[in-house]
Amino acid sequence: MKIEDMKVEGNNARFVMSGASVTFMNALRRVLMAEIPKMAIETVEFHMGSISDENGKSFESTGPLFDEMLAHRLGLVPIPTDLSLYKFRKECACGGEGCPTCTIMFSLNKKGPCVVYSGDLEPLGDSKLSPVDKLIPLTKLTEDEAILIYATAQLGRGRDHAKWQVTHGSGYRLYPTIKVSKAKCEGAKDCASACPKKVIAVKEGKAQVVNLEACNLCMACVEACEKGAITIEGDETKFIFQFETDGSLAAKDALLYALGHLESEFSALHDSIGEMME
Amino acid sequence: MIVPVRCFTCGKVIGSSFEEYKRRTGEGENPGKVLDELGLDRYCCRRMILSHVELIEEIMHFD
Numbered sequence: 001m002k003i004e005d006m007k008v009e010g011n012n013a014r015f016v017m018s019g020a021s022v023t024f025m026n027a028l029r030r031v032l033m034a035e036i037p038k039m040a041i042e043t044v045e046f047h048m049g050s051i052s053d054e055n056g057k058s059f060e061s062t063g064p065l066f067d068e069m070l071a072h073r074l075g076l077v078p079i080p081t082d083l084s085l086y087k088f089r090k091e092c093a094c095g096g097e098g099c100p101t102c103t104i105m106f107s108l109n110k111k112g113p114c115v116v117y118s119g120d121l122e123p124l125g126d127s128k129l130s131p132v133d134k135l136i137p138l139t140k141l142t143e144d145e146a147i148l149i150y151a152t153a154q155l156g157r158g159r160d161h162a163k164w165q166v167t168h169g170s171g172y173r174l175y176p177t178i179k180v181s182k183a184k185c186e187g188a189k190d191c192a193s194a195c196p197k198k199v200i201a202v203k204e205g206k207a208q209v210v211n212l213e214a215c216n217l218c219m220a221c222v223e224a225c226e227k228g229a230i231t232i233e234g235d236e237t238k239f240i241f242q243f244e245t246d247g248s249l250a251a252k253d254a255l256l257y258a259l260g261h262l263e264s265e266f267s268a269l270h271d272s273i274g275e276m277m278e
Numbered sequence: 279m280i281v282p283v284r285c286f287t288c289g290k291v292i293g294s295s296f297e298e299y300k301r302r303t304g305e306g307e308n309p310g311k312v313l314d315e316l317g318l319d320r321y322c323c324r325r326m327i328l329s330h331v332e333l334i335e336e337i338m339h340f341d
Contacts, residue, residue: 063338064279064280064334064337064338065279065280065334073283076283076284076291077283078291118293118294133291133294134294135293135294135297135298136283136291136293136294137280137281137293137294137296137297138283139280139334140280140334140335140338141338142338142339162284162289165289168285168288168289168290169288169290169320244290246284246289246290246291247291
């Protein structure tokens, strides 16, 4: 297996892998989506009754959204996660009660009229734990409305709930091979205008491939060419793999964790089969 | 009612893009160009912003 053209920057990753198979790429894709842990808000405690500000003005703890809907929206907010610092609650030394190695606490205190943003979530402790994206609107409050919330985040995996899914848009495409027969091509430009990704351009009276990796094998150019000058094939051993993260983990960390997870799963299988064979 | 936090299909966070999209298209910018610059490449994420109707302003006065 060989990796070319590796671009892993910030939250985005893209690389071309040759000498692989569909099953291998799919294993990587599934681990990236379902197995990487990250922090997300799991329990939310709402303050009920009236809330007073420092001037003695009283606010009702209501809002236009139902509490469960707001709790759901809070869960979806990405929280920066350093995987070396946190443990799953079940595996934590505190026995699942909640301690700084398995839980992050947040408070949210806002008085209307205002828009409540994800950036208003204040972590108890390190300010680095505040949500990556501070501009997600969570709810809106009118005059005399206020909310006071305590939320706890814990580790989870994408297979349990979408709020714990680290990567999205993760997938692979077969690497395209486009052949233009110079003898048959008459420079009719039909192929270039049919291509939705602008892969083909007509230069000096002949069709030429100008942006090969953008091709998604849709075959629109093959159908458009009346002379049958274009053939397209996907290489089943070479893939373009790409994914992005929601910001809770960097793409590099997600990819390294995914590969490490695949390795440890298979070595565990290897060990248990080894024991049975003895 | 209020803009969803994430794209229903792929899960990308799109809630934070809506206010900027609304402001910039209100100033007369091309919607497609604004979506490109907000990093919404896939059509699932683009439709989330494009088809959203912000009704919460209407409803919030009646609760």
